[in-house]
Amino acid sequence: MHEKRIMLNVLKGQTAFPPPIWMMRQAGRYLPEYREARKKAGSFLDLCYNPDFAVEVTLQPIRRFGFDASILFSDILVVPHALGRNLRFEEGRGPVMTPIEAHEIGKLDGSRFHQHLAPVYETVRRLRAELPEATTLIGFCGAPWTLATYMIAGHGTPEQAPARLFGYRNPQAMEQLLSTLASHSAEYLIRQVDAGADVVQIFDSWSGVLDEACFDAFCVKPVAEIVRRVRKAHPDVPIIGFPKGAGARYDRYRKDTGVTGLGLDWTVPLAQAKALQAEGAVQGNLDPLRLVAGGRALSEGVDAILKALGSGPLAFNLGHGITPETPIDHVAAMVAQVRGFDGR
DSSP states (O other), X not given: OOTTOHHHHHHTTOOOSSOOBOOTTOSSTTSHHHHHHHHHHOSHHHHHHOHHHHHHHHHHHHHHHOOSEEEOOOOTTHHHHHTTOOOEEETTXXXXXXXXXXXXXXXXXXXXXXXXXXXHHHHHHHHHHHSOTTOEEEEEEEOHHHHHHHHHHSSOOSSOHHHHHHHHHOHHHHHHHHHHHHHHHHHHHHHHHHHTOSEEXXXXXXXXXXXXXXXXXXXXXXXXXXXXXXXXXXTTOOEEEXXXXXXXXXXXXXXXXXXXEEEOOTTSOHHHHHHHHXXXXXXXXXXXXXXXXXHHHHHHHHHHHHHHHTTSSEEEEESSOOOTTOOHHHHHXXXXXHHTOOOO
């Protein structure tokens, strides 16, 4: 049944011509049909927690571009929300939470965790039933460190100084927070696989701001725990790790966490990406702004990645999420160029 899902084959180490293609944030504001659904849903969280809307917006880019993989439409912050932290999204500012204090970490309430997230599991079930047979369904979560940065600061910050300071000043509280988030995130991913996800991805959007010791303690250790727990429940499900900004630490991240595939951000040199690919599948890593620019900038960027990585296990993707101002015809041009690649 799964032989048609080339994304799965690539994550198991096979090479495909052309490589599978999907985009992070492919269900998003660059699509007029998404903006329409978002308006009808009311708030962004209503969009995430209403299976009718979440299924619809997840399917939109598949209908339009026929991507090889579909990623569940949700948000990484539903996990702290399900642990009892308040969450709202403000226009122009993004997510806003009440900052967590060290003494509150032990009181995080997981008693209604799966009940709170039941609409997400329902969305996954319905997606697997509605997606084309050949389309890989990707579930996801945010990595504990990235979730912690929002929980501690209460909003996004440029270099996550509040969370880094918290970790230095309260190492035990930070360890407790990351451990709690790891165990619940693993449960969340396991339930997504139970509901029909073929693959799961762990987004660590802020791993690049950490020094070496904190990278190991805050990024690698909790993700390794998630991988261990998910593998115990579902030994064969591929897990993609995306530690954005990990730079020279990508190789160690894969070895020490045990992830199957490695999502690469656009700053990773293609020679380094090629060396990483020798150890297993890589995903990425076009600069999203090449996609905004289009034309020569786009075609040269796509060509360089295909030439460097197309002869090994590659899932073609952006090096971060697509931006809202991206023209739709540029996406179509990128998909056509990747689909035209035959390995030569």
